[in-house]
Amino acid sequence: MVSPPARYLSRLHGVREKMRAASLDALVISHPPNICYLTGFSGSAGLILLTETRCLLIADFRYAAAARALVESDQQLEDAIAVVVPPGSYDETLLDLLKESGACRIGVEAAWMPVNRFNRLSASLAASTSPTGSSSSATLVPTERIVEKGRLIKDQDEVATLREAARRLAAVSVEAPRLAREGRTELEVAGDIDVALRRHGFERPAFETIVASGPNSARPHARPGGRVLEPGDWVLLDFGGVYDGYCVDLSRTVQLGRPDLEFRRIFDAVAEAQRAAIAAVRPGVAAGAVDAAAREVLGRRGLADAFGHGTGHGLGLEVHEEPRIGRPLEGIEDILLAPGMVFTVEPGAYLEGIGGVRIEDDVLVTDMGCEVLTAAGRS
């Protein structure tokens, strides 16, 4: 999705505020979804070099025309963002531009920059600034979540896009269980789901569609294979789509034929856990409390050990982003939910050798509680 130009300007403004708070002269943004969030540019490679006065979008030959067209589409954007096409490698160009900028404290995205690139850039900066013996030599400063913090709260346009995407995914979820028929392989069913995603207007699946049948359904992240679906199989379907650049994600589990007691027992427990988790979603609540609500139900039903993954993850330009809805991690502050956050709620229970059930929907935190964006696909 290309946001209105004013959105990009305001996002860049927000990042610059955080840069000032961290005393950064420059920030190098290398994570493609972050680059897309700030400029609308959606190449698989690229860099932004942001300073107080300039925003340079560095995009190689493959993407140069697209980047220029994007920026030139609007006068405000053209004034705010300049496209630079590197004649050689990205990092050679970045180093030249950094020198030219005179920046001393240069932030990098520590969650996304690999150690070797960090070390090579640091060494080059040191080599090019040390001869002066000046105390103002340039250094790279690891930063975290500068852009991600902004992405966490979706604006009105993003919410509208995610709502529409979820509505379409809910429509696919009504069809998907009918595609999982006896005699077909997991891979065939996955292929049909992908076709349905396209038919419902998705650009592409958001991840490799999961169709896990029979004992495979006990493996939360099974890859679809050649197994032929049999009567009585539990079949776990987990699929997502990218719509106008934004990702949604949904799971349903069915039993082929008439559901038996064991399936109903597990299914009911997971469904109750999901209801409890969704009921816990409202502003001010810690993400961990939503996870705990699901876990409490499954624990009470004797399925504590059968639920080994987290309860959900954020959705947006990435299919896994903040907020993480899980047990709080040691030493990392848990996120408090706020209006505009969008994430999955997907408890599950998996019994090795028998099967597994996962039920997943997407929710938006509202002022009062939450809106289930995929509600149209819930039975």
Added chain:
Amino acid sequence: MVSPPARYLSRLHGVREKMRAASLDALVISHPPNICYLTGFSGSAGLILLTETRCLLIADFRYAAAARALVESDQQLEDAIAVVVPPGSYDETLLDLLKESGACRIGVEAAWMPVNRFNRLSASLAASTSPTGSSSSATLVPTERIVEKGRLIKDQDEVATLREAARRLAAVSVEAPRLAREGRTELEVAGDIDVALRRHGFERPAFETIVASGPNSARPHARPGGRVLEPGDWVLLDFGGVYDGYCVDLSRTVQLGRPDLEFRRIFDAVAEAQRAAIAAVRPGVAAGAVDAAAREVLGRRGLADAFGHGTGHGLGLEVHEEPRIGRPLEGIEDILLAPGMVFTVEPGAYLEGIGGVRIEDDVLVTDMGCEVLTAAGRS
């Protein structure tokens, strides 16, 4: 693809030799394709902690059953690899296991480990070892290409898989141009190509299929969109598939209707550049020489500036891996081609406002020269 157990043992042996050469007591492998190469485990997350005597495969709840089944499928593997399921985060478990191992020099994959994870692990190791004041405190050592060097040369089973994958992709490439018809949108054509990939036995597309029509074809990495194909359009199709875990990649460009002079001029130049590049492939030649061969032809035809990307990239467990076939980079030694390397040869020429042409095939370096793996799809 699950390789014979002996292959994994020999790959682990090769990595341990490189560890000894680098005086490493342990190596932490975090890049999923590298983990898959060494153990067959194909989760999207995981870690290997390798020491002289142990290989620990750390896989979370979602993948635990799959990891165990893999290792327990063979006695030799079971003796060589132990599966560990982390009760909390991966890094907490990793730190515990590292302490237990007594390793001092601990290699990490610097091309894949982000700066923040490196810094957090380093700080935790320092905190847990410093109180003793011992000189043998544990440190993380950035390493590069330890596993990748092995992956660069495909073994017989990998070659057989890639050959079969390429044969199937060539069959898709014969159908694909017929799918690009006047009146259809780029996204519809891309969807049809993805369906054809599945029908020909691919597990999934290896990347987002590119269908770039008319002026969009001048953008080497255009994403398919809602543009409707028109008579006379140049249409660039670039698609790949994953077959038994291995990736192949192919491009074709056509003009809708009768090719005109301009299209034929560009097409012939690119085709000649590709022939020249393929003719340059043989053991002992630098990768840069293959790139130079393509570039020389396009330069002679007045298209030097129209070819702004590299000539190719390696194929295997990843769709972009070593060797890189491009202009040599400053300070990085160019790779010499050797039998068993598999890569794309894909020169192109792009004229802004007019259109672009790319022709891409996959080759295997043999003792004498090369084999074009996608030859069945070449016209």
